[in-house]
Amino acid sequence: MTRDPKLPKPPLPLPPAARRLAASPSLSDKLRRHSPWLLLLIWFALSFSLFLSAAPPAASPLLRRPPAFLHHKPRALAEETTSAPPPAVRIYVYDLPRRFNRDWLAADPRCARHLFAAEVALHEALLGHYSAVRPEDADLFFVPVYVSCNFSTPNGFPSLSHARGLLADAVDLVRREAPYWNRSAGADHVFVASHDFGACFHPMEDVAIADGIPDFLKRSILLQTFGVQGPHVCQEAEHVVIPPHVPPEVALEILELEKTRRDIFAFFRGKMEVHPKNISGRFYSKKVRTELLQRYGRNSKFYLKRKRYDNYRSEMARSLFCLCPLGWAPWSPRLVESVLLGCIPVIIADNIRLPFPSVLRWSDISLQVAEKDVASLEKVLDHVVATNLTVIQKNLWDPVKRKALVFNRRLEEGDATWQVLRELEVLLDRSQSSYVGSWRR
Ligand SMILES: *[C@@H]1O[C@H](CO)[C@@H](O)[C@H](O)[C@H]1NC(C)=O
Ligand SMILES: *[C@@H]1O[C@H](CO)[C@@H](O)[C@H](O)[C@H]1NC(C)=O
Ligand SMILES: *[C@@H]1O[C@H](CO)[C@@H](O)[C@H](O)[C@H]1NC(C)=O
């Protein structure tokens, strides 16, 4: 075994960029001097203009110029990135044929915006930032495959049934055409698995567990939204927990967010079975959402809605507490939306592991209520209102925390992609110090 996930983590080393930051006036100080609203506007403008301008160059047909995905991009793109460099890890982004990524985006723009779209956002941010990295100098190799953009199911949700096949094809290609996969058996290759149960590629936990992580991915590094404390088949590979994707402009949809009147006490809108369906023995949300509705559906402090409403984010912006109960999976985009909209997330999903804990300190900005304690939810929330509500709200407005949850199309210091790089750097350091004759060679 080259990398043992059970090894104790060494104390988190600050990446060079972070060390530089700590020495100079801190990022948060700089940010605090401006209003978060203005900053968000700037971020939005930047990411939007990049999104328009930085469409990556089309891949050359693999057969005509093999291996096309090894030709590195011109240096110019890399130079114009943010002033402070991100963590020192160098990543080579494979230039795979379009059928693995761009074609999906061209076929349906939802591909770049929905809850699993971190696979697109990370690709674009890494491509922009690392265009000058040559494969022979890379620490890690990013394999950009969009598996969440097949909206062919009757309900319009992304179908994942083709995911394993598409990934297997990509791995075959990379393994055949370039020397790097075989060198490490894929251990320095990075994939995004942003679905319910991450690299198990199925929305139902029992099926996901039965299927497991495909063998060809088991030695690689997976960036996945799924994460729980303790062992789980779907996280039995080196991985980094990433936030669900929410379009960066979400926080700008509502003007003067900080001043919004929070006239809703506790908010939830979403799927919530009145009579939990017992589809082959499975209960949606382990019945938590049903219990929420049963206990608080008639309580005027709780604003619980089951119907879809496109403007639900304006409701979140009016709410003090936003309930984030598990669905099929423990996580949902509500986690990020709540933070961006200044609504305190109330996480009801036992054992959930949340993204970037060293930067975000989730206990400062959210509440966790055990699934079995839904009955005392109102009491917990009342207690917070009477004691530390303003402390949590103040923490929630920290632009550093908010930024860490947002994937920009162009890498920005402190944003979600930057945090991923920071965690990858920690993984690299660990693998190098814990194993004599590192897997990187
Ligand atoms: C998209 O998903 C459908 C249904 O799961 C599947 O039949 C189809 O082959 C997929 N399309 C591609 C291009 O993989
Ligand atoms: C990597 O190994 C596989 C399986 O042994 C082999 O088919 C492939 O040609 C190798 N790739 C390269 C670039 O040598
Ligand atoms: C749900 O369905 C499964 C399989 O059909 C069955 O074994 C189980 O008893 C059912 N559970 C309830 C609570 O009805």
Ligand SMILES: *[C@@H]1O[C@H](CO)[C@@H](O)[C@H](O)[C@H]1NC(C)=O
């Ligand atoms: C606020 O109070 C709750 C309930 O007493 C507690 O669990 C939580 O840790 C506190 N949070 C902060 C940030 O003070």
